[in-house]
Amino acid sequence: MTDAVILYNETTANTTYDYSDYYGSDDYPPSPCSNFELKEFGSVFLPTLYSLVFIVGFLGNGLVVCVVVKHRNSTTLTDICLFNLALSDLVFLLTLPFYAHYSRVSHWPFGDFICRFISTCHHAGYFSSVFFMVAMTLDRYVVIMHSHRVAVYRTLRAGVVLSTSIWLLSLCVSLPAFIFTKVTGDDNLSNCTNNMENNAWEVYNIFATNILGLVIPLLVMVVCYSRIIPTLVKMKSARRHRAVKLIISLVAVFFFLWVPFNICHFLYFLQSKEILPNGCNFRNNLKLSIVVTETLAYTHCCLNPIIYAFVGQKFMNRALQLLGKWVPGIRSPSSRDFSDSTFRKSSVMSRSS
Template sequence: MSGANATENTTSYDYSSYNYGNIDGFSPDDITDVKDFSQVFLTFLYSLVFILGFIGNGLVVCVLVKHRNQSNLTDICLFNLALSDLLFIFTLPFYTHYARVSQWIFGGFMCRLISGSHQTGFFSSIFFMVAMTMDRYMIIVHAHRVTRYRTMRAAITLTVLVWMLSLFVSLPDFIFTEAMTNDSESHGFECDYPQESKVWERYDLFTINVLGLVIPLLVMVGCYSRIIPTLVTMRTTKKHRIVKLIICIVVVFFLLWAPYNISRFLKFLQEENKIPRNKIWDQNLRMSITVTEAFAYTHCCLNPIIYAFVGQKFTRRALQLLKRLVPGYTRDLSDSSFRRSSVMSRSSEVTSSIKL
């Protein structure tokens, strides 16, 4: 997607999106501070996201694979959410290097592969979060109608559809991005859409904002606004904790992604001469895109915590796995440590759906 350095061209999740070239009278010297900041800030933060995201999502995958015989639709969605985040973070070392040296050295094939994989991981992660939200809505608000349809076949069908949609949306990155000479530098390459092709930059901005933020946020708000009143009427001691978790899911998603999408949209308006184009405004926008994008990427580290580790069942399984893998790990893993409250069957299903 967009990367460390802001430019006229905005390629989703790609440093190529940011070109330090001459822009309407602004010389490369005007953005030196932003570039130097990006080299240090993004190198550190992307490395941290890669490490934490790999550990958290890797543990989710291992636990769910180990207990695959007990999987339900929620487990399948969570498994694929972790795979999506892993696909996303596996591209970060390439972008970390790109931010550090300010040029793409991995060739045209890797440019298309990494850019497309990055996009696919991003969109599939968002789409699986939407699928989990809708599943929670149906099982809580319409439990008596949909329980019989939450089968393994339905889970597999949903998984295939989400991955196909993610690949389809990401096709322009697989096909049209290329490694090309950086016009703003005397040497080196950038990974970007061809500069003469503006249509894919507009397409990228549209899909990131609409499919990556607006629609998912509307679905979350709409579904959870119906789920919360239903939970409040249930006779379960955990309803307040579940409501807090729901609010956390929506707020974290909005706070991490909205600033980045807003920054990119403002950059688009600047390129269209809808807002002022001066040195200070341009530098602030570049810095804003760099910082907000980096923090948005941390969402893939938080997904395992928000969607998996808050659940007692999953936590128990994860600790049991760690006990086998980590010598000397002696935390009490008895069932009494994780005893759950006895509630009516519908509330039990709700808790399972909300917290795995």
């Protein structure tokens, strides 16, 4: 995952990519096939972007967690999914300060266990985030398309079982990150890298990143929303167009942020197997593309709270009420905005839209 600095420890959201060859050693004066300029660029670009993503994502997802916990007595299945989605993003985001430091100094000073642990958290946070998005997509599909038949099954107990299953699945998928990630080098210049010991594990990383982390989730979103949108369009709701635009944006954001990185990662794998040309320019441009597209993909953690939570009026009111107590100058909605009758009306509007 982020071996751009273990970049996509497959977390990314995903697998660990070993870019230590251009993070871990200085090459000056530059050789004919030098990574010196790329290393200098990465040492500035990655810490800056990682820091911004961490701050914005931590604030947004932290607010989601606080709101759901504060109103846990009225928690629904959707709230449980939102809570776990935000928690997944937080687990992923908490690894970024370590990788920001690593990319800046080209040295891993935190030891072998922290290297393995952070790599595993990076993978688990990414996969659980993707899996919870898939779960929310399927939940929306069955609620809109088969509401009468599934209403009795959408209980808090079902939400707890679903969440536990997704976290266990994410940990199982991320287990190779803990097994194969290790610290190499000496105390003065060490690298935290994913050292695959055979081709089978390399193929697994590619499979997990591209199939489990992108193709299957994207396929589920496209299939479900392609059936949901025509149903919403037929409904006589004044807010139907907003709902349709929101659904399209969900798929578009996920697609455009993750596909470029996965393509670059796949090309990097092909080049490592000498299937693609191994020229200096092509290799350096590919590494640069991985660094840029990876960081952009990580911004999805910042957008999740906006896409999945803040678009709901009830959740927005609760968030403003909480912020009104913490931040001076923010107007807190009146108590009547949170009355049971208001929530019932909001619930009716949500189902119709």
